[in-house]
Structures are given as C-alpha cells and as structure tokens.
Amino acid sequence: MLASALAGLVFVGVVEYCDPAFSKVAMAEIGAALEDPLTLFAERSPGGRGARVLISIKGPHERVLSTVRERPHVIPPGLDSFVFAAAPEAVASIPMVPPQYDTQPLDRIFGPPPFAFFPGGIPQGLVPGAPPSTPILPPIGPPTGPDIPPIIVGPPPPGTPVPPSVPETPPPVTIVLPEPATWATMILGLFAIGLRRRVRSRPA
Amino acid sequence: MPSIVRSLVLITVGCLAGILLGLTLHKRAQSPAAPQAVTTLSILAPSSGVRIWYSAHNYSQLSLPGGRKEVVRSVLNITKPMHFGSFVWDEDRIPKGPVWVRIDLSRQLLSVFRSGHEIGSAVILYGMNRKPTPTGSFTILEKNPDYYSHSYDAPMPYMLRLTNDGVAIHGSNVREGRGSHGCIGIPLDFARLLFAAASKGDLVVILPA
Numbered sequence: 001m002l003a004s005a006l007a008g009l010v011f012v013g014v015v016e017y018c019d020p021a022f023s024k025v026a027m028a029e030i031g032a033a034l035e036d037p038l039t040l041f042a043e044r045s046p047g048g049r050g051a052r053v054l055i056s057i058k059g060p061h062e063r064v065l066s067t068v069r070e071r072p073h074v075i076p077p078g079l080d081s082f083v084f085a086a087a088p089e090a091v092a093s094i095p096m097v098p099p100q101y102d103t104q105p106l107d108r109i110f111g112p113p114p115f116a117f118f119p120g121g122i123p124q125g126l127v128p129g130a131p132p133s134t135p136i137l138p139p140i141g142p143p144t145g146p147d148i149p150p151i152i153v154g155p156p157p158p159g160t161p162v163p164p165s166v167p168e169t170p171p172p173v174t175i176v177l178p179e180p181a182t183w184a185t186m187i188l189g190l191f192a193i194g195l196r197r198r199v200r201s202r203p204a
Numbered sequence: 205m206p207s208i209v210r211s212l213v214l215i216t217v218g219c220l221a222g223i224l225l226g227l228t229l230h231k232r233a234q235s236p237a238a239p240q241a242v243t244t245l246s247i248l249a250p251s252s253g254v255r256i257w258y259s260a261h262n263y264s265q266l267s268l269p270g271g272r273k274e275v276v277r278s279v280l281n282i283t284k285p286m287h288f289g290s291f292v293w294d295e296d297r298i299p300k301g302p303v304w305v306r307i308d309l310s311r312q313l314l315s316v317f318r319s320g321h322e323i324g325s326a327v328i329l330y331g332m333n334r335k336p337t338p339t340g341s342f343t344i345l346e347k348n349p350d351y352y353s354h355s356y357d358a359p360m361p362y363m364l365r366l367t368n369d370g371v372a373i374h375g376s377n378v379r380e381g382r383g384s385h386g387c388i389g390i391p392l393d394f395a396r397l398l399f400a401a402a403s404k405g406d407l408v409v410i411l412p413a
Contacts, residue, residue: 037264037279037322040256044282045311046327046380048413055382056332175227190215198211 254294255322256281263320266306268409269341274304277320286313288380291326291394295401298323303406305373305398307388309337309413314373314390316398324397329382329389330413337386339412342366344404356385362395366408373398373408 178186257278258264264276280292301319308314309330316324331337344364351363351374360374375396376389388410390398 037266037276040279040282041308041311041313041315044284044286044325045308045313046285046288047312048310049312049330049383056385187212187216187219190219191212194211194215195208198207 254281254296255279269339269411272341274317275320276317276322279315279322280325282325286325286327288327289378289391291324291391293324293394293397295323303402305402305406305408307373307408307410309339309411314388316401318401323401324394326390326394327378329376329378329384331386332383335385337384337388337410338367338371339410342408342410344402344406344408347399347402347404349399360387361392362399364399364402364408366410 255278258276264279265273266276267273280294282292286292295318298321299319303316303318306315306317307328307330312328312330314324314326314328315322344366345368346363346365348363348365349361351360351372352358353360353370355370360372362375364373366372371386371388373388373390373395375392375394376384376387378389378391382389
C-alpha cells in the first residue's frame, strides 16, 4: 500500500511538470528573465527628473521652531491654480484621482460658472448658459448663508474614457487529471507487480 | 475476501491516497498566502504573466550601498514606462518573509521586495534641490497611517519615517512637475498597500539621482 501511495505521488509530480501551459509560460519567462533587474527597471522608468521648476507638495508655510516662515509659492503658468490657492486642509480633503482628470476644466464637471458662484441656488430667471436678462450684482454685506465649500474634484463624468487601471487577476490554476485509461493502466500495472510478488513468495 | 481482491483494493486505495496527497501539497506550495486584491495596469505583458521568475540556479542580485547585495527571485513584468500616479502591486502566491524597499531617485521608481520577490512598484516624488532627499540605507523608524506634519502644515498619510529630521515615505498626489521637501511621495493607494506590507525595522535603500 505504501508503494502504491508513493507511485501516486510520483504520478502527480510528473503530470504537473509536463503541463503544457506551464511549459509555454515558463519558456517565455525564461527568455525575458535573461535581462537583469536593472535593465527591467530602466524600461519601466519615466526617466530622470531633470532641471525644471518644481511645485512643492507641501504647503507654503514652513515652520521652524516657533517661527512661521512664508515662502513664495511659485505656480508655473498653465496649471489649475485652484488646487494651490485652497487651504492645506482643503487640499488634503481632495480625493485622489488618476492624473489625467486633474486638468479638466471645472465647467465640464460642475456645469457653467453660475453654479459655483451661487451656492444658495441659482436665482430665478437665470438659466445656466443663457445671458442674464438683468444685471447680476454681487451681494452687499457679509455673507449670511453657509460657508462656500471648497471645490473638490470628483469622479469623472459618465462616458469619460476609463484610465488603464483595469485590475488584472492571474489565470486560474487548472488541475490536470489523467484519463480513465491512464488510471486503469496504472492500477493494472501495480496489480500485476503485486501479483507477481505473491506468486514468487508462494512455496512451490 | 479472496487475497487477490484484497491486494487490488489495497493498491487502489494506496494510489488514490498518494494522488490526493500530491495534489494537496502542490496546491499548498502554489498559494502559501491568501490571495490579495491587486491593482495592476494594462502595461503588464499578458503573454508572459504578471511577473518574471528567475530560475533557482540563476537568481539575480541587486547591489546596495555599502557593498551589500540582495537576492532577487522575481520581478514584476512591466514592459512600458510607468506614468506619474500609476503603480503596480501583486503579492499573489508570494511567500511571507523579510521586506525591503529600493528607491531609485535617478529613475524616480520605488520597488518593494518580499522574500526576494518584487511585489510592488510605483513612480515617486522626491526632494527638490533646496531640500534634497538623503541617500543611503535606512530602516523604518515609525509607522503612522494618519500623520500630519506640523513643520510643513501638510498631511502625510501612511507615513513610514526614515530619519529623525522628518524624511519619510508617505502617500501623496504624485504628478509630474512636483517635488517634496525631502520625503518620498507615492500614490495614496500604493502607500496604503506598502504601509500594510512593511514593518518597523525594514530596510529602505535610497540610491542617488
């Protein structure tokens, strides 16, 4: 019985090793693996940073001991200034989005400007996108309504192309089982070995 | 029961037991840890799989500062240049073990290794000229998932502190054209995964630009 168990173990090992799917992937990967990691890192790298004007990811305030030191916050032209004009707390509350959606004009996300400038609701008679019939004057005096919330970049509008971040799952592991004929051949072969041993051990 | 039939039964039972045992061991060897949710990019070559495996007789090595070398058993199969804000994470079927992080400022890349297998890679932000990121070998001194820098009035989510003067790895809005005051900025989701995988005392190597 022990010999049979060992034979079964060996059989499983041979079947797994001879899996054609494993061999195909293994050959492709062995070829690619001839490259060392540094070469592979160079292929995936976006390149060096180079000399350029950089925007700090930290706020404009740098606190040294008890002194608050203000630094000029340089914003290169062409970039959305609302992100850097907001307070650090508002910047921290902006949800992370893929880089390509940070630069979309705000009106493509939130509608025409009157929506953003009238948090209490669009005045009657004012249709978004249509010229106002009467002059729009700013409110006089301190604001009495709720605080204007910071403009937060949200999820992209429907129909926008999805960035290439589709999760990939590895292919499922397939277990290869032998054919019934293979089973029968193996069992018969082991039976024959056992029978021959019995015949030899019987006294003449 | 006749002896021949008994022998046949014993042989059959033995074969089945051996096959079941072999399949169980093989499955256990392939998936030592529970499958983890992965976020990958389509830049991974589908024909070759998620990662490139080095053969047991030909493990690769990476040189570290000070002459030390780390064995590399597999790397992620990323065939195209990565973008700012993108990352790859795959720890499926990678055994538990020591974790170390390799940061290459010249390539603006961060790689995470576990048991010699690369499980994550991301494009980074690092220190500007006035506040350069230090290079060399460091260890993770502190972990804080919700740290706020009072020196710079800025959040540092999933912070992994490297030095006592404020240099750390933390989540950030990684975009081209940005720099830090010495810290290593990584995408927020990647920072969450790295925070979960790394521990205090793990090695972090920063190579110069």
